[in-house]
Amino acid sequence: MSLQALLFDVDGTLADTERDGHRVAFNQAFAEAGLDWEWSVALYGELLAVTGGKERIRFYLQRHRPDFARAAGDDLDTFIAGLHRSKTRHYLALLERGEIPLRPGVRRLLDEARVEGLRLAIVTTTTPENVDVLLRTTLGEDALGWFEVIAAGDVVPAKKPAPDIYQYALEAMGLGPEVCLALEDSENGLRSAAAAGCRTLVTVNEYTCQQDFSGAWLVVDQFGEAAAPATVLQGAALRGPCVDVAFLRAAFAAP
Template identity: 55%
Template structure:
């Protein structure tokens, strides 16, 4: 009998996966930054859902300009201006995080602690900024939690963002592990495509903005990671012995 690979690392996406940060976090911060820059832009809930098809905040701003404010593309310092606008947005988001108003999704804190006990490496692979990652971890798990993660791949550390696999290739390289020894946890179709292109088995926990996306290729699609007292809803893919995701469940999902 072929020996089962032992799970060596779990690679987490951040926005929508660790916490539902998009609708009432990043969106609100973008709108606050627009106001600060005297812009009449307003990203309502539906529009922001459309804009989330573009990964990366700076990329999202440029896409919006190309489609909704094309005359502003003539700015001589356009790239620097977008960077400044995005930095302002990041500061607003960090302020939100400090209030503790956005909690982790069900099962996230429990699973992270269990993986630490099992000596499984923890990593983050995200298109959001390092500042945003640190703010979320500090506000939900405490400042010490940053050191729980062996690798944090965030922001512009690679040139191409999801759905390109670059961020996952970078994290795997830093971990010095193969994709077959790891599993990714994502919430979006872009994230799934990115992880799968890096040959990672990928578990999806859908979020509000992503529930209707195409998750073909995921090992399983769930409502969330679940808790013993509040089971997840199974949507598609592999069946589980329990109704919450734990180390044993993740180990059963990685490629044999």
């Protein structure tokens, strides 16, 4: 079966957004709200077990601030939504200042895919506005148009590791999972894509490098550049220093 489409996760896959992006923005939102909460690098790694910003706040409250959650009562949903809006505003400001670059090899791989006629989609739990600003500030004003489908945020009720967001994207593209490759960075992302029937390439990062990627089609430390080669952690050996479209097509078609 030939490869027809690449389905990209965003946070941790296109850019290292978590440690120095989302985490920082959450802490800025907490301070703005007069809260003495501080999500350290280590604590945020724990909270990443939950996908979705609002869901992550709720998980933190349940595990670390149960008295606060109980006191909020019926107003908890409204409180979380407002805090998340504030966090998003701070995160977008970080993006606009150019403080969150793409990971190595991302721009190269996207350019190759477009030249080679592969279809592209975004499949993520982050908000559409976050996707929009990240793509615009790192790839240019027209980058949103490179992607046939932007499946993001609350477009489906169940977030990763549920397969719903991938199923939504596949249906919107009119493609079966057997001709698509998901590109993810986390165990939750892998589980989501695999449950939808997609083969998955995982590019690990600081937060996810120790997770279980059993069943992944390929695991690498990055997509790679000529001067900064990718390292294969699981799966077929690369034919050069980078994960490129020629390798993906050949490996995808191999029995």
